[in-house]
Amino acid sequence: MKAEALKGHLDSMILAVVGTGPAHGYAVIEQLRRRSGGVFDLPEGTVYPALHRLEAEGLLTSSWATASGRRRRVYKLTRRGRSALGERRGDWKLFSQAVEGVLA
């Protein structure tokens, strides 16, 4: 599968993962892999900048935490993030049905 296929959908998926419960970057990567059935095994260079982007947009907030000697930046959804997630799910439905209509 082409790599650029992700474009524009990664943000929605990160929102969905963090929407399930606060998570730090590394955990987001693991959840993405798990929930996609192994299809999305994303490099850090893809996910971390996306997390920063979403925080800059005000859809996520972060705070530092420490677990077993390692520092983690834990993200959670803001109110705007929660509502954006709803919209993104609708967009996905629309988009995927449209693609299916063309591909069919």
Next chain:
Amino acid sequence: MKAEALKGHLDSMILAVVGTGPAHGYAVIEQLRRRSGGVFDLPEGTVYPALHRLEAEGLLTSSWATASGRRRRVYKLTRRGRSALGERRGDWKLFSQAVEGVLA
């Protein structure tokens, strides 16, 4: 819906449209709009370069035709294009199920 959502999926859709029957660029744009239920109303600056890309990759071939005084470049699938279309449909299935798994 974000514009970049298309990334990586446009080529597959163009292949699918031309796979239904030879078509010129403008007609491809119309078919994309029609088959997507109006969701994909793409500008020429998006579709023409994609068509050229696909021809350069050897998935499409083109020839000039004239209809009511207007010149048209008519595209059709090559054998490799036909087989690429099959793969792309499989990729889409995989991709969309993976996204659904994450978004759910």
Next chain:
DNA sequence: CTTGACACCTCGGGACGCTAGGTATAGGGT
């Protein structure tokens, strides 16, 4: 003779995923 549909083209900007490189801690194997 102007407007709009048809029909083609390309340049430049912007968005963003990924490679490659960097830092640092914890734990297990040798």
Next chain:
DNA sequence: ACCCTATACCTAGCGTCCCGAGGTGTCAAG
């Protein structure tokens, strides 16, 4: 002691590709 793996963070730069904007030309309707 040393190394490797997993965990955990970061960023610079590259490449891809969608799109806006601009350009050319035909034909029909008003």
